[in-house]
Amino acid sequence: MDVRRISPATAEADDAGPDREAVPFARTEICAEARQAAQRVLASGWVTTGPETLLFEREFAAYVGAAHAVAVSSCTAALELALRALRLPPGSRVLVPTLTFCGTAHAVLHAGLRPVLVDVDPDTGMPAAPQVTAAVAATGRPAAMVVVHLAGAPAPLDELAQAADLPLDLVLEDAAHALGTYVGSRPVGALSRAACFSFYATKNLPIGEGGMVTTDDAELAAQVHRGRLHGMSADAWRRYQPGATWQYTVEEPGLKANMTDLQAAIGRRQLLHLPEWQRTREALAARYTAGLRDVPGLRLPREPAGGRHAWHLYPVRVAEQEYGRERDLLIRQLAARGIGTSVHFLPLHRMPYFRRTALCPTGGFPGADALYPGLLSLPMHPGLTGRQVDAVCRALRELGPDPEGPR
Template sequence: MSMSTSVPRSVTTVRLPVADDLSVPYTRTEICAEAREAARVVLESGWVTSGPQTQLFEGEFAGLVGARHAVAVSSGTAALELVLRDLRLPPGGLVLVPDLTFCGAAQAVLHAGLRPLLVDVEPATGMPTAATVRRAVRAFGRPEALMALHYAGAPAPLRELGEAAGLPPHRVVEDAAHALGTFLGGRPVGALSRAACFSFAAGATLPIGEGGMITTEDDDLAAGCRRARLHGMSTDDWRRHQPGGAWQYAVEEPGLKANLTDLQAAIGRAQLRHLAGWQRRRAVLAARYTARLSGVPGLTTPRPPTAGLHSWQLYVLRVGPEYPLRRNRLVARLAEHGIGSSVHFIPLHRLGYLRRAALRPPEGLPGADALFPELLSLPLHPGLTESQVDRVCAVIAEAEADPGPGVRP
């Protein structure tokens, strides 16, 4: 009996939205032609999961950032959890986490059996300072570790934050989700600390769709994360199935299912060849935004770092009280003109689960609370054109001149 391929009448087919639905999409994932061909080769090879492409990607990525080791994993969040687990901290130990970060960072702490202690941020940078770290430490005592986010791609002051927390350098974990291409003091993020955790999400400077990478100089940490990313197994499928390989394996400690596939790695390797050009393009577009928006009353454009290099994964504008529209109304105004935008991020203490699960200083988190209503991320990706940037800026400037409904009282 043959099976019908027609769609039942009760099923409604829906066209999924795509980036082209907006005249200026907030983000658009760049997948180069070489990556498409590399993916085809892997799909036809008969081996799709972690294997030779993953190993090559790790080596090339480590070389790019100047690290001894790179360990490919399924996401930036998984990278953070694996590194925190490898620190072997006491259960329930406190980990300092910026209040202004992606929720996955705090969840990685919780999944590692630890507890986030939220740290306030400076509105000028969106990142913690030595002073906000000391306030959190005074309230709850010295933490076990600190997670430092290079917010939007600007370099975080790692040494100052670690010293303010009273922690040795190996207890500072870099959340480098935004920071591939970021430099601090002439050195690239990825070779600055015991461990840096990168993301290859769809909007990242190196987009694969999903994926992450741990970079480290520590042989033991690299070996431990390689085991832990695949259930704690002593050897992976690829090595067991090679000529002369043994099918046996040992499991001496718990692990995750957090490996990267060869399909993803092949895409990542091809994308790496375009990274330098894409980053130059991001910098050009960011400079164009700043040149056109810095004179608009009520807007604050991002400051370039004084001691490093910005990756410009995000272009975060601040919509201050002098601007005639509230941030949310400006988001709506941009959408009316076919322009996408976003907000990075909702402070963790405003998210119900994390408000309950995380600790926060008794005086609250006033910096994050003041900054959050002003944050607006504008479109920024290598495929964006100068005319699109100019269109975004024109709509923002026109709103300043003619705000219409929704003006501030």
């Protein structure tokens, strides 16, 4: 992938350029310091979980305001390990939004639990209290809930927990999109029992792969720490230190889901650039909104009334009748102009596997079914320039309804 350092100023660039400049949907930004740190770790003789991972955990916990952070192999592994740490009876029901990445529900199933799919508010793409109440009424009281901060928008945690009749101790956050999200005045990271983050190549803090569990609960953190390495009482780095013992034991099942020092070294240096990258994302989102606010048939994401949006994604909704063409045709036409887009997400209840394995309320999913056909995520990453945003806006205007009449 193309990598380079960027500045928030690129979001305001107005320099002239070709009308049909290619605009990738996403691109991984790896700073020069991270590449140097990776080389240092490769030369150190120790590349798996070790001192760099420990430092990354401490620095990340401080960034999000959590007491503890445990680095793992992915956000999906983070969710599974956090769910296992709740020690729920096998088969317990866990509320999950139907509009989320499939990994959210896979984590519930792999933890030995049963996902209960919850419809979403078509205005936000996330469940609100009425959808949670309806799911509980149809399937029974849940044992826990996973809240997803979709696209980086803050989900109303307290409202959702109250609607599910659950304490926040039984609520986990899928924060794959939410590094930099604030719920009210507090950053996502220690608002519920645990928050689970992603460092996938397209995320706000890209490493390539990796995840993190953050929590204020020392025992949950300790369980995740053991669970990420087969349930072993001591990891290799501690066993192989001078004077240490090789001995360890296993008291419960675990996963092979640790982070390597190579990843952690990259993450530590990337974290230093995150505030700058977040400011760039905010500027890009504002430029999109300014360029598209008056295009008929496009529904734009809104700034949250309370809290802060991380702008992991800039998702619009295409109203086919008003805009004049359906979403999938628009995707193909944008691709022909060199503009990459995506859809977040295909609802879980439309996938055969989850129709078999999850509980689905009898009332169906009218909110998600109304929202999904128009969902379209536009290019959003800190390497994006203002000129590229303008090109995307221009293409959407040209492909949209003719203000002077029918085409």
